[in-house]
Amino acid sequence: MLVAIAHFKDTTPNIGDIAAALGTSRQNAKKMANILERHGVLRMEKDKNDLRVIQLFLTEKCFEYFQSRAHLELEYMSGLFAGIDEPLLDGLDIGIRKLMENTELLLNDDDEKELALTKPATTGSSRKILVTYKSQYGTTKQYATWIAEALKADLLEVSVAKSVDLSAYDLVIHGGGLYAGGIDGVKTMLKKNHQKLIVFTVGLADPETADYTEILKMGFTEQQLSKVKVFHLRGGIDYNNLSFLHKGMMAARYKYFKSRNPADLSEEDKEFMATHGKVVDFMDKESIQKLIKYVKSEK
Numbered sequence: 093m094l095v096a097i098a099h100f101k102d103t104t105p106n107i108g109d110i111a112a113a114l115g116t117s118r119q120n121a122k123k124m125a126n127i128l129e130r131h132g133v134l135r136m137e138k139d140k141n142d143l144r145v146i147q148l149f150l151t152e153k154c155f156e157y158f159q160s161r162a163h164l165e166l167e168y169m170s171g172l173f174a175g176i177d178e179p180l181l182d183g184l185d186i187g188i189r190k191l192m193e194n195t196e197l198l199l200n201d202d203d204e205k206e207l208a209l210t211k212p213a214t215t216g217s218s219r220k221i222l223v224t225y226k227s228q229y230g231t232t233k234q235y236a237t238w239i240a241e242a243l244k245a246d247l248l249e250v251s252v253a254k255s256v257d258l259s260a261y262d263l264v265i266h267g268g269g270l271y272a273g274g275i276d277g278v279k280t281m282l283k284k285n286h287q288k289l290i291v292f293t294v295g296l297a298d299p300e301t302a303d304y305t306e307i308l309k310m311g312f313t314e315q316q317l318s319k320v321k322v323f324h325l326r327g328g329i330d331y332n333n334l335s336f337l338h339k340g341m342m343a344a345r346y347k348y349f350k351s352r353n354p355a356d357l358s359e360e361d362k363e364f365m366a367t368h369g370k371v372v373d374f375m376d377k378e379s380i381q382k383l384i385k386y387v388k389s390e391k
């Protein structure tokens with residue numbers, strides 16, 4: 093219900109609007125609203141023009157709750173939909189291609205009968221590199237594809253990589269979209285046993301000016317961070333394309349910033365407000381060069 097209310101960006105919904113949005117009766121919606129009001133996350137007020145109509149407002153406590161839990165909600169949703177989303181289809185595609193490669197190898201009466209999965213792609217320096225990614229709308233996937241091409245590395249979506257033995261790889265590069273300060277898929281990849289990990293994030297914020305301190309704290313322990321090199325790239329967003337949950341989260345963030353004194357907003361917050369609801373694309377293939385040079389310069 094809170095997400096549904098947040099979806100009404102510039103207008104205030106009433107019980108009837110929310111009941112319709114949730115596909116439930118006004119009586120049920122009223123019951124839910126009463127419970128949420130008791131928890132202090134929602135306020136009900138009679139419409140001044142029609143006292144029979146009850147308007148619903150999100151409270152400051154609700155905005156704080158959204159802000160603090162946003163990444164957990166996302167992790168939960170990602171967990172819930174794990175295995176049945178578009179990346180799985182990509183994973184299946186990769187798996188089928190591997191099966192075909194393996195079949196070819198088995199059919200070819202060659203001396204080198206190593207299966208494709210146990211023979212990862214290599215760079216010129218014969219290091220075995222895997223690029224993994226977790227991407228909700230494709231921007232991180234695009235960067236991961238460019239990076240894998242540039243390094244002649246294998247490419248796997250996290251839901252596939254998590255069940256693959258990565259010990260044959262000298263280096264794993266993981267890319268994750270930024271969601272409420274969390275790096276998509278990074279926890280899964282940190283749990284995997286591999287030689288070395290590089291991470292790249294993809295977010296809306298401008299890496300030239302953004303402060304990533306909190307993001308790094310949320311994503312890694314100090315010990316992990318001392319071993320992992322992190323790069324930041326800029327993605328994009330198409331609000332028309334966002335899931336219901338994401339639209340709600342973004343609308344709640346917008347409302348929260350709107351309710352604050354503009355002088356207290358950071359440049360990043362202001363830019364978020366300016367791009368809210370639009371289609372923005374900051375993707376830049378050249379920006380992967382820093383990461384590519386770093387990998388190539390390593391022994």
Ligand SMILES: Cc1cc2nc3c(=O)[nH]c(=O)nc-3n(C[C@H](O)[C@H](O)[C@H](O)COP(=O)(O)O)c2cc1C
Pocket residue numbers: 226227228229230231232233268269270271272273274294295296297326327328329334338339341342
């Ligand atoms: C619910 C939500 C939360 C987001 N949180 C952040 C954030 O904390 N920092 C940021 O820079 N970008 C944030 N973004 C923007 C995404 O990181 C950006 O759209 C990125 O390109 C998404 O990558 P993907 O398409 O590969 O998933 C957020 C987007 C959504 C929808």
